[in-house]
Amino acid sequence: MKRTEIAVIGGGASGLAAAINAARLGRKVVILEAQNRVGRKLLATGNGRCNIANTLSDKKINECYHGKNFAPILMAAPLSEVIDFLKSVGISLRQEADGRLYPRSEQASAVLDLLRLETESLGIETICDARVNSIEPHGDHFKITYDGGVLESQKVIAAFGGAASPQLGGCEDGYTILKKLGHKASSPKPSLLPLLCSSKILRSLKGVRIHCDVSLVKSGKVLRRESGELQFTENALSGIAVFQLSSVYARIGGDYISVDVFPEYSTGSLFKLFSDMRSALKKLPAGDFLSGLVNKRVAQSLIKQVSPLELPSGKLSDIQLKKLASISKDWQFDITGPADWKQAQVTSGGVFLDQFDSRLESRLVPGLYACGELLDCDGDCGGYNLRWAWSSGIIAGRSAAEGLK
Ligand SMILES: Cc1cc2nc3c(=O)[nH]c(=O)nc-3n(C[C@H](O)[C@H](O)[C@H](O)COP(=O)(O)OP(=O)(O)OC[C@H]3O[C@@H](n4cnc5c(N)ncnc54)[C@H](O)[C@@H]3O)c2cc1C
Structure with missing residues (x-):
């Protein structure tokens, strides 16, 4: 021996x-x-x-x-x-x-x-x-x-x-x-892996990366908020900011990820920005309304939730712009679980x-x-x-x- x-x-x-x-x-x-x-x-x-x-x-x-x-x-x-x-x-x-x-x-x-x-x-x-x-x-x-x-x-x-x-x-x-x-x-x-989400929107956003804030929310309470690059995959949210959320999700769980596409604006100042843009970009189709601010596919996914893409931007109502501002600040993706062990770093x-x-x-x-x-x-x-x-x-x-x- x-x-x-x-x-x-x-x-x-x-x-x-x-x-x-x-x-x-x-x-x-x-x-x-x-x-x-x-x-x-x-x-x-x-x-x-x-x-x-x-x-x-x-x-x-x-x-x-x-x-x-x-x-x-x-x-x-x-x-x-x-x-x-x-x-x-x-x-x-x-x-x-x-x-x-x-x-x-x-x-x-x-x-x-x-x-x-x-x-x-x-x-x-x-x-x-x-x-x-x-x-x-x-x-x-x-x-x-x-x-x-x-x-x-x-x-x-x-x-x-x-x-x-x-x-x-x-x-x-x-x-x-x-x-x-x-x-x-x-x-x-x-832990330290993508979180699977049920949203059907994800398929159209596959491959897109944006800089934003993400929060893990459980029972209405934010458990952790992170800034950084968010990656959309076919069925999950990924990127280092989401990985950080996943370590809290592994121990405490969570209901959804809230994405703040414009962390540098409050909801009120975002509505003001959108109102000014509406005056300046009257003839632009709503589908392109946000294209100068954020990735086009993300822009269209957000707009689709408040208006048809072909509507002229000048016709967007205050109610629609308020809703757009509030969705952009709190875009919710229900979590169905973590991705598989192969994708886990720890x-x-x-x-x-x-x-x-x-x-x-x-x-x-x-x-x-x-x-x-x-x-x-x-x-x-x-x-x-x-x-x-x-x-x-x-x-x-x-x-x-x-x-x-
Ligand atoms: C893709 C990826 C990227 C990462 N990047 C980073 C990074 O940049 N920075 C960072 O801080 N962390 C990173 N991590 C995490 C980090 O690599 C691990 O936390 C760290 O390697 C753990 O070290 P360990 O020695 O405990 O385990 P391991 O490195 O996993 O080593 C354990 C060893 O034990 C062996 N073993 C298991 N069972 C048996 C057995 N029955 N008999 C004999 N041997 C056995 C395994 O084969 C393995 O070689 C990353 C992890 C992954 C997967």
């Missing part, structure tokens, strides 16, 4: 960070990875550019993360420590809008290469195509059964990741295996953190540690999820190594 001091299950961002930090403290580490290579999800991050962290992730912990009991972990390995860790493997960073941090190379593949090279130089053994089926505690060690063998290890770090993007290795193995060990988890939900929910101590060691199974998306913490779009993976991985790796002393 193969033996090691620390076994890391899962070679994603958090598992690689954990393995490197444990090995740097002089420990013998083996990574067991289900797929034929480590870091497949990491390669897909930030559209291949890897939005690696966010400068606001220390300051906006409660605003930008969802779940419970994650704050002490983020504070124990703050952004400065994450940046030092990334630098220590050779990754320099550059900052973009909204605090988004990217590798200077702008290549997720370079990030993965540098992490892999560090594991090699530290003598960490990586076994791929090694899907773990069970972890059994046996006195002072664990027996880990995987496709192709059995590994005996003194400590185990569970870095299985979550269920998002199954085409990149996302699965529910971690939840199943940790539950067998007595841990509790909330049912995982897809998992909402997971193994509860209150069953782990501040060093991420299980309170139920001594010697078992966990990190990453497997745990009940998910962040907004913008580098927050990788930041969680690095911070929790650093802590789990160090704690497991120190636990051996």
Whole structure:
């Protein structure tokens, strides 16, 4: 039987960070990875550019993360420590809008290469195509059964990741295996993805992108409002602003998305603008009335709700213009659910953190540690999820190594 001091299950961002930090403290580490290579999800991050962290992730912990009991972990390995860790493997960073941090190379593949090279130089053994089926505690060690063998290890770090993007290795193995060990988890939900909507209008808007505000509304209450690019698809609203709403939808639900096409105007000032335009553009068909303000297909979808497209704009009544202003400020799309797991960037929910101590060691199974998306913490779009993976991985790796002393 193969033996090691620390076994890391899962070679994603958090598992690689954990393995490197444990090995740097002089420990013998083996990574067991289900797929034929480590870091497949990491390669897909930030559209291949890897939005690696966010400068606001220390300051906006409660605003930008969802779940419970994650704050002490983020504070124990703050952004400065994450940046030092990334630098220590050779990754320099550059900052973009909204605090988004990217590798200077702008290549997720370079990030993965540098992490892999560090594991090699530290003598960490990586076994791929090694899907773990069970972890059994046996006195002072664990027996880990995987496709192709059995590994005996003194400590185990569970870095299985979550269920998002199954085409990149996302699965529910971690939840199943940790539950067998007595841990509790909330049912995982897809997050940071498009929200499906029932509106028939969507078909005619497929492919259109506009800058606007979107709000998630439940029982008449706005749960979250975001500004940014909205993308219309055949059956859903998409784009980063909607992704941010989806993280709240995953945990609390919601009835509809309200789209504010003209966030820079109040409803009253929009009516005044439309009234002035009516005087100036008398002969223009109503179908083109808004074409100078917003994408033509959006313009026509809005107008159609108050008037025939061929009516001369000068004949639009005050009532019609008031209705047009109010629809433009609160265009409602009923939500029927999230898109499928394949489109999810992250998992909402997971193994509860209150069953782990501040060093991420299980309170139920001594010697078992966990990190990453497997745990009940998910962040907004913008580098927050990788930041969680690095911070929790650093802590789990160090704690497991120190636990051996
Ligand atoms: C398309 C996409 C783009 C994204 N872009 C960003 C971004 O730009 N910025 C950001 O912050 N976040 C981004 N994310 C989210 C981020 O990638 C994840 O939150 C992060 O990778 C989670 O790291 P992890 O180590 O917990 O899990 P993962 O990276 O998923 O790693 C888990 C690993 O465990 C392995 N595994 C699973 N089960 C087993 C088993 N039974 N035995 C052995 N191994 C197993 C998996 O194969 C996988 O390699 C993106 C996600 C996606 C899908």
